[in-house]
Amino acid sequence: MLSALSLLLTCQLAGELVTRGAGLPMPGPVVGLAMLLALLVARPSLIETIRPTAAITLANLSLFFVPAGVGVVANLDVLSADWPAILAVLALSTVLAMLAAVGAFLAALRLLRRDEA
Amino acid sequence: MSGSPALWSYLAAAPLTWLTVTLLAFLGASILSRALRHSPLANPVLVSVCIIATVLWLGGTDYDSYFEGAQFIHFLLGPATVSLAAPLFDNRGTIRRLAAPILLALIVGSSVAVLSAVALAQAFGLPEPVILSLSPKSTTAPVAIGISEAVGGIPGLTAVLVILTGVIGAVIVTPLMNLLRIRDWRARGFAVGVAAHGIGTARAFQVNETAGAYAGVGMALNALLTSLLVPLLVSWLI
Structure with missing residues (x-):
């Protein structure tokens, strides 16, 4: 638990240092994720250290974004006129993304099968 | 009730109060979600945000005082994002077996998710901070909040938009x-x-x-790709 937490925080800190140091516009923890993945590929036995702690954090993941979600109450009145448009954008864009992903996946599968045949 | 104003001002200012309220609200929302058989419409995050917002509104507490306590939970988003590496590593066999369909669907799906959100939001004439907050909406919340912060969106708005996107997708799929x-x-x-x-x-x-299992792989890979895509597209489109 302690070594897993140290490893997670070290990767996050390293990610923050890289993104801030190099002025990259991506979130530091995502670079930390990539670093941890690289470490796991280099030393697969590390997964046993990480797995139990990762399982706990990931099982409670939704709790962690509640405070940010409550932040929307601060913007509620500003956006009240925009909500119908926002919901329309979310619904349309989500359907389009699903159709695009499922179409691309099936098309690639079909090409693979044709190559094998 | 003679001591209640003093007691309330202590409670309203103590980080412990809002940390506890957040945990209890989420616990209550999780029990409700289980009772409704995990219906996407009874999403525990949406329900607990509504409960907490109501408590804050009734007590006349501002978001900054609330966040004094809630920041301890918010902080865990970072380590949780890093720990997404574990399921991704565990699924490496799946990814390798179907590398071509997975990569193609990832690139196409992720680009359409970001581009269509930005283009539609512009077509509807939404204000720029809202467009920026919308752009990472298909990404898992901890990463989306980080992207939103990095490109100048409103992280709190992104959190809610991400959850709404998840609910819409889960209901429609x-x-x-x-x-x-x-x-x-x-x-x-x-x-x-x-x-x-x-x-x-x-x-x-x-x-x-x-x-x-494939959905989990798609989510994790999309988190990586979207955090590259959004900053690039934002500098190009907006």
């Missing part, structure tokens, strides 16, 4: 795929993971185990 007569569980799962992150993934696991 099964009727949509059945309507199109798509029976490949891998393709169905991967698509909902890319478009509707963790909430879509949870829905996929309810429907089919294989769909769930």
Whole structure:
């Protein structure tokens, strides 16, 4: 638990240092994720250290974004006129993304099968 | 009730209060969600945000005082994002087996998710901070909040938009795929993971185990790709 937490925080800190140091516009923890993945590929036995702690954090993941979600109450009145448009954008864009992903996946599968045949 | 104003001013200012309220609200919302058989519409995050917002409103507490306590929970988003590496590593066999369909569907699905959100939001004439907050909406919340912060969106708004996207995706995916007569569980799962992150993934696991596993892979890979895509597209489109 302690070594897993140290490893997670070290990767996050390293990610923050890289993104801030190099002025990259991506979130530091995502670079930390990539670093941890690289470490796991280099030393697969590390997964046993990480797995139990990762399982706990990931099982409670939704709790962690509640405070940010409550932040929307601060913007509620500003956006009240925009909500119908926002919901329309979310619904349309989500359907389009699903159709695009499922179409691309099936098309690639079909090409693979044709190559094998 | 003579001591109650002093007691209330202590409670309203103490970080402990808001940390506890957040945990209790989420616990209550989780019990409700379980009672309603994990219906996407009773999403625990949406329900607990509503409960907490009501408590804050009734008590006349501002968001800054609330966040004094809630920041301890908010902080855990970072380590949780890093720990997404574990399921990704555990699924490396799946990814390697179907590398071509997975990579193609990831690139196409992720780009359409970001581009269509930005283009539609511009067409509807939404203000720029809202467009920026919308752009990472298909990505898992901790990463989306980080992206939103990095490109100048409103992180709190992004959190809610991400959850709404997940709920929409989870509700729509099964009727949509059945309507199109798509029976490949891998393709169905991967698509909902890319478009509707963790909430879509949870829905996929309810429907089919294989769909769930592919949804999880789609969600994790999309988190990586979107954090590259959004900053690039934002500097180019807006």
